Structures are given as C-alpha cells and as structure tokens.
Amino acid sequence: MFRRSYSVSHLPGFGFVAILTFLMLYLPILVLVIFSFNAGVSQSIWEGFSLQWYEAAFRNRQVRDVSIRSLWLAATAAGIATMVATLAALGTTRTGRFPGQTMIYALINQPLMVPEVVTGVALLIFVAAIKVQTGYTGMGYLVAAHTAFCIPFAYLPIRARLETMDINLERAAADLYATPLQAFRYITLPLLVPGILAGFMLGFVISLDTVVITEFVKSAGQDTLPTYMLGQLRRTVTPEMNAIATLFLALSLMIVTAFFLITRKRGA
C-alpha cells in the first residue's frame, strides 16, 4: 500500500519516546507488584520471595470489611446506573428528534464535565443538610452519589450499541405485529445485552476506583477499599498495602478484560 511508505516509526527518537512512555506507565506498578512479594518490610530492598503480606491482608478484618463494602457498593451503584443509563440511551436514540436533544446528551454526562472535587464538595454540603434534617446516616448517600457518577460511563457503551443497531429491526418487529413492549422484549433488549454488560462493567470499575466522591460523602465507618488504603498510607507503609493494591489491580484487570472480550466478540 501507498500509505506504508510513510511511517512515524522511522522518525528519530521514536523508539526512545515509546519506551519512555511505557516505562512511565508501567514501571511504578511493576515495582509495587514486585515488592508485594518481598520477605522484608522494605519498599526498596529485596529480601526474598514470600506471600506473608498476602496472608496478612487476608487476615486483616478491616481489609475484608472495606473490600466487601467496595464490591457491594460498586455492584449496587453500577446496577442502578445501568438501568437508568439504558432508559436514558433509549430515550435519546429511540424517539423522534426533539428540541434540546444535544443539551440532554451534555446534561446526562454531567460527571464527565464537572470536576470531581466540585461534585464532592457539593455533595458534602448537600448530604450534611439532609443528615441534619433526617438523621439518616446509612449507605444510601454513597449509593446515590456513586450511581450518579457511574451513569455516564454506563450510558456511553449502551448508547453506542443502540446507535449502531439497525432501527429497521424494531420497525420489522412492529410490522410483524409486535407491540412496542414486545419489540423491546424480543428484539431491542437481546441485541442490547452486550452494551448493557459493558456499561455495567465500566460503571463497576469506576465505582470501585473513585476516591474523591467517597471521601467527601462517607460517614464514619463507611470506608471503601481506596479510601481505606489512602488512610493507611498516612501512617506506616508496609508491603501489605502492596499486596492489597496488587489484588485490587488483578480484579480491575479481570473486569476490563471481560469488558473487551464482550464488546469485541459480540459487537459484530
């Protein structure tokens, strides 16, 4: 092909920049993972291989509690967000054009536009006011905040899927005597499943990862894994933190891999 004759890989310094970029991206993580297996307490001197920090992490009751809370919160928030996002995606792709449609797209994506710390502060003030009024201090605030934050991430893949789906399929269903509900049940929904799964997984990972919003909204005893780790790091840092981070990383990688597999395989 004609295009082949031009390739940026022949430019001077290309290899150097590429390698530097990947080192910046992955070297710190690699060091973190390596030292999670260190036999000693040091983060810089290798003293032999050991799984003791993993054992310590598993024995640590607090770690178990915050992990379960994180997973529960992510599943709940991503679940609700996915349902809302599905409705939003249907509402923005399966209706006639209406005035202000572009505005609606932008509004749905609020968390992508408003700085997280601003949302955090706003939520802090808002939640505090409700707490005073109602006295309720449960997980509801975190669930609501995480759900709102996850919606755009769940919305994007679902909407993308709906946009690439042939609208004639739903017309054909209606033509073949399906009511709107039946057309949704038998045609739209089954074809949308990969998008919905992708949306859920993205939302799940985002919720697991978010620190700022949780930090501002949580009440006492509502630490999630990231806020707990942050809290611990203010004290002494032992390789137990590395072990927890490594496990966390493995979980995220698994979810992201599953996300890619689902969108790649069933996207066609």
Add this chain to the structure above:
Amino acid sequence: MKDQTARDSVEIEITGLSKVFGQGAAAFSALSDIDLTIRTGEFFTLLGPSGCGKTTLLRVIAGFEQPSTGSLRINGREVAGKGPNARPVNTVFQNYALFPHMSVADNIGFGLKMLGKPRAEVAATTADMLRLVKMEEMAERKPAQISGGQQQRVALARALAPRPRVLLLDEPLSALDLKLRKEMQGELKRLQAETGITFIFVTHDQEEALTMSDRVAVMSAGRILQLGSPHEIYHAPRERFVADFIGDTNFMELPVARLEKGGAFVTLPGGSETRAELPEGLTPVIGEKVTVVIRPEQVQMAPPDAAEMTGTVESATFFGTDTHVHLRLSDGQGFILRRQNSARTEEPAPGAVMGLKLSPGALRVLRD
C-alpha cells in the same frame, strides 16, 4: 388460479394523500395529492428515480409514517392513525432487517408468535414457508450464516408467514447481482401467483417494473405521473418524463399539418406527413409544433427513396442482439434507431445517409 372477482375488488384505496416532512421554511413535501387504487391480488409497482417518494409512500402504507392529509383504506377500513402492528400488511425491507439473534425459523415464525398463534400452528406454518422459499436445510442457521440471496428469501418468507393481505417490497432485489436478481424476479412472480397476496413492489429499474408488474405507477417528485399496464406505460406515455424514464426514446419537435379523430398529422423533417396518436383531451393548434415520441425499435431502415425521412449516420454501437444507430436528421435533430441483428449484416458506416420508415401507429404526441 386467481379468483376473478377477488381480482377486481379494491385492496387499497388512497385519496388526496400527502406527506410533508419538517415545518415552516424547512417543510418538504415528499408526497402530494396521491390518488391510488390497488386491486386485490395484483402485482403493483411503484417506479421512479431515487428520491421521488417511493419509500415514503410504502412507509405510509405500512404505518411507519402517518400521512399529513388524505385517507388510506386497506380492505375497506380506514387505517390512517393506526400503527404498523395494527395493519394486515407486511414489509420486505430494502436491507432485509432479519433479526440477527434468531434462527431462520424463528425469524419466519416471529409474526405468527406475536399474533398469539398456538405453538403447533407457528411451527407448521414456518415449515410451509421454509419449503415455499426452498430454505428447509437452513432453518437453524443464523442470518449471518447464509448468503444475501438466501437472506432475501428468508425476509420474504417472514413477511408472508402471517398471510398478510398486502406485501410491501422496497427495492428487494437491488442488492443482488444480475443473475440472482433475474432468478429472484421469477421467484417473486411465482410466490405471488401461489399465495394470491397483493404485492406492492418498489423499484427504480424500469425493466424490472415492465417485466414483473400487472400495473405500474410512474412517480416523480412526490406525484404519480401515470398509472397503467406495462404496455400502456411503455407504448403510450402521456408525459415527457414517463417516456424518457422508461426505455430509450426519440423526441422530435414537429409542426402539426392537420387533425383527424384521435390523431394529428405532423410534418416530418424532409416534408412527408405522417399520423401521430393524440393523448385524450389534447387538441393541438394546426401549424404549431408539438413534441412527438417514437421508440428506437419502432423505426426501420429503408432505401432513401422509399423512406419517410432520412438521416446521416453518426455512430453505430453493436450490442449483440441489436445495434444502436445514432443519426442526425435532415433538420439537425438527433435520432436513435435500434436494429435487430436477425442476420449477420454490416454495421452502418458513419457519414452514410440512411432512409427511415416508422412503424404504423408508433408515433405519439406528448402532453408537455
């Protein structure tokens, strides 16, 4: 055999129908003043260039669009305002729109399932339909696992399975290659004859329209210009657009010499007078020019002294079964003649003067 009485009864009656898209300054009239009666059991074709409103008319009949004005009756019942699932009409989509997650059999059975038919009936009809379109072997395949021609058959079977009163087909053959298209044309005619269902077929291919239809409506810019049998449309076009769109045509501007009942004598280039058919209700003024049409195959070559007019050959193109000869008439107008190659003859040489004889009754005056 089709029932003669059923054939004469009205299936679809459209009166004063129009469809306007958009509002205010952006309003666009996709259909204007459509009056149309389609008979039960006929193969009816909407023919016209891309963008003339064929799909829109089909979508209005199917119920995907609501008409802006006018009425639409199917089998005597007014359906304007009703959704597609409440009309006894099924559509074969231009891109087939098969459900990708369902097997061929489930696609075909979908309509019956939605109508709430019992399982056994759905299965039996699906089997019948698979046989009808010769797809029994492929019943369990997914649409992505069969060829384009096979998808076309499945789309047909799916639309026929609920036994609609009317089948709508939007350019169903345009995606197929020539050989398959010819094959499917025959297949469609066979299916229509076997089921007796009214077919409304959309195409921009005039040859397809002529070979397949009982009646053809020629459309342009949202209007129906002429409606008639393929013969009428081809041999008796009323307007220049219709004559031009269907087949190759010679147009000539000729003065009227005299009138007689149903015809006018026009003066050909070179001076001889010949009779041209007049469309109903048109009375040209003697001495003024009218537009007349004649098909290239309705002109024969003749020795110049025995001819009605003469032309100078500009070029000749050999097509196998026939040769197209481009001529310049004595008054400067261009003219095409199509010669049947029934014997192996020399191609006319450019510059040669050729005599032309017109088939009797072939010349027609157009309403411009």
